[in-house]
Amino acid sequence: MPNTHLRADRVETDLDRLLAAVGDGLVVASNRQPYRHDYGDDGEVTVDRPTGGLTAGLDEVMRRVDGTWIAWGDGEADAAVVDGDDTVSVPPDDAEHSYALRRLWLDEDEVEGYYYEVANQVLWPLCHAALGTVESCGDAWVDYRRVNDQFADAMADAAADADGDPLVWLHDYHLALAPRQVRERTGAEGSGESRHVGGPSADPTLAHTWHIPWPGWDTFRACPNRAAILDGLLGNDLLVFHVPRYCEAFLRSADRGLDGTAVDFDAGTVDYRGRTTTVRAAPMGVPVDRIREQADSAEAAGFRAAFRKNRGIDRDTRLGVGVDRLDYTKGIVQRLDAIERLLAERPAYRGEFTFVQVGTESRSAIPAYADYQDRVEAAVERVNDRFATDDWRPVVYTTDYVSDEGLAGLYREADLGVVSPVRDGMNLVAQEFVAAGGDDPGVLVLSDQAGVHDVLGEHAVSVRPHDTEGFAAALDDALSMSERERRRRANALADGVEDDDLDSWLADVLGAVASVASPDGGVPTRADH
Numbered sequence: 144m145p146n147t148h149l150r151a152d153r154v155e156t157d158l159d160r161l162l163a164a165v166g167d168g169l170v171v172a173s174n175r176q177p178y179r180h181d182y183g184d185d186g187e188v189t190v191d192r193p194t195g196g197l198t199a200g201l202d203e204v205m206r207r208v209d210g211t212w213i214a215w216g217d218g219e220a221d222a223a224v225v226d227g228d229d230t231v232s233v234p235p236d237d238a239e240h241s242y243a244l245r246r247l248w249l250d251e252d253e254v255e256g257y258y259y260e261v262a263n264q265v266l267w268p269l270c271h272a273a274l275g276t277v278e279s280c281g282d283a284w285v286d287y288r289r290v291n292d293q294f295a296d297a298m299a300d301a302a303a304d305a306d307g308d309p310l311v312w313l314h315d316y317h318l319a320l321a322p323r324q325v326r327e328r329t330g331a332e333g334s335g336e337s338r339h340v341g342g343p344s345a346d347p348t349l350a351h352t353w354h355i356p357w358p359g360w361d362t363f364r365a366c367p368n369r370a371a372i373l374d375g376l377l378g379n380d381l382l383v384f385h386v387p388r389y390c391e392a393f394l395r396s397a398d399r400g401l402d403g404t405a406v407d408f409d410a411g412t413v414d415y416r417g418r419t420t421t422v423r424a425a426p427m428g429v430p431v432d433r434i435r436e437q438a439d440s441a442e443a444a445g446f447r448a449a450f451r452k453n454r455g456i457d458r459d460t461r462l463g464v465g466v467d468r469l470d471y472t473k474g475i476v477q478r479l480d481a482i483e484r485l486l487a488e489r490p491a492y493r494g495e496f497t498f499v500q501v502g503t504e505s506r507s508a509i510p511a512y513a514d515y516q517d518r519v520e521a522a523v524e525r526v527n528d529r530f531a532t533d534d535w536r537p538v539v540y541t542t543d544y545v546s547d548e549g550l551a552g553l554y555r556e557a558d559l560g561v562v563s564p565v566r567d568g569m570n571l572v573a574q575e576f577v578a579a580g581g582d583d584p585g586v587l588v589l590s591d592q593a594g595v596h597d598v599l600g601e602h603a604v605s606v607r608p609h610d611t612e613g614f615a616a617a618l619d620d621a622l623s624m625s626e627r628e629r630r631r632r633a634n635a636l637a638d639g640v641e642d643d644d645l646d647s648w649l650a651d652v653l654g655a656v657a658s659v660a661s662p663d664g665g666v667p668t669r670a671d672h
């Protein structure tokens with residue numbers, strides 16, 4: 144069993160020192176951008192923030208360094224509209240903490256092939272072990288490679304422009320080929336020379352966080368272009384997954400799926416083409432203090448009260464809440480099946496318990512996503528048709544936008560937070576629910592198929608999403624739990640998300656970067672003092 148878990152031997156790390164060492168040499172690359180600018184005909188610019196824990200979390204990080212973030216410039220703009228200006232300063236409302244956002248303008252065919260086809264109809268279902276949903280790559284692979292090339296160009300440029308030693312931090316499955324392509328551009332292909340934070344270097348340190356699961360070899364072997372994906376990722380110095388079982392699965396794939404690799408399962412490393420890639424686990428956390436403030440805010444309190452009133456939910460009705468992108472991996476249909484079973488078998492909950500499902504539309508141009516949205520709506524209607532009365536609905540479903548404060552308010556209002564993906568890299572909603580809990584916290588009902596279950600599972604009520612009977616029984620257990628047990632679990636969960644919050648994750652990743660960049664010294668940690 145490889146020793147990959149960064150938390151297992153975590154030393155107290157001085158995050159400020161790590162951030163200072165990185166400074167403006169940090170180049171982040173992700174498909175999704177943190178801010179989307181829409182340029183109206185009248186010249187007016189509106190800015191919004193795309194959904195997703197990844198961009199929200201990284202934005203918090205970037206506000207603390209003066210680096211560059213490279214991303215696909217989706218939105219109603221293109222290079223012509225913005226007059227070739229591909230870099231803006233963000234966040235729009237916080238000049239003191241600004242950083243550069245460099246957008247890549249992709250044409251429609253590239254978006255189709257790279258984002259909709261390879262990333263989200265091949266790699267996403269494959270990594271979530273939804274093989275029935277995997278499509279053939281076909282010509283789309285050419286687009287995927289070309290867009291990765293564009294990212295690599297931008298990363299190499301930004302790294303060359305950075306003061307000091309650059310760190311390029313890539314994110315996710317959209318950019319699997321880009322690490323190798325960056326190496327080709329920086330002339331360090333195959334050299335494998337070590338880099339040193341603070342010393343001269345021709346070659347950037349490359350770290351890559353893969354936010355979704357890495358599947359078992361039996362699944363990954365079905366991947367078209369699997370050797371190219373592995374070859375690309377092994378251009379990194381550091382490859383980070385959320386939990387150790389994904390590291391193990393990756394090491395196995397590297398061992399079996401690519402000629403010329405030497406995998407050290409104990410050390411969690413892969414030697415390939417003259418370079419060592421270190422594979423580590425660091426579960427992503429959430430900004431706990433910020434979420435607490437949001438849940439404490441007047442806006443959150445107002446939202447809770449207004450939500451009940453506007454949706455016809457009685458003050459005394461107990462609430463469950465689920466918040467998800469409308470993605471077939473999120474297990475929303477299975478959740479609704481379990482709620483239906485609960486109400487069928489425990490009639491005492493009728494009129495006494497309402498489940499609120501907030502859904503955010505996602506990737507709707509993909510048939511499997513459009514179908515899923517229909518299936519969720521049909522399941523909501525079915526449960527409501529079966530049990531609703533004149534003054535009570537078992538399920539309240541909304542796809543309306545809800546602000547961060549509104550969500551934090553809903554979490555605090557809820558007796559149950561239900562997070563039941565059929566497979567999920569991490570899932571930050573579970574942690575947000577815990578962080579938002581107040582004096583009278585609710586119970587977390589959590590799928591054992593989510594990465595976050597490896598971290599919080601012990602104190603949550605665990606469910607297997609496809610076991611409708613067991614899931615319904617777990618909901619009953621959660622709703623009938625004694626106050627003492629509920630508080631005991633909630634306190635343990637709160638301690639967990641606080642200890643392993645967003646800053647801890649960042650410190651873990653940057654600490655690992657420092658040790659791969661400079662195994663003999665690198666950036667000092669608190670433990671050195």
Ligand SMILES: O=P(O)(O)OC[C@H]1O[C@H](O[C@H]2O[C@H](CO)[C@@H](O)[C@H](O)[C@H]2O)[C@H](O)[C@@H](O)[C@@H]1O
Binds near residue numbers: 194315355427505
């Ligand atoms: O960018 P989209 O195609 O609109 O999708 C949104 C994001 O979905 C995925 O999120 C994952 O990352 C989260 C943070 O680590 C994790 O908690 C969650 O469980 C994952 O599903 C995807 O990985 C991101 O790249 C997308 O931006």
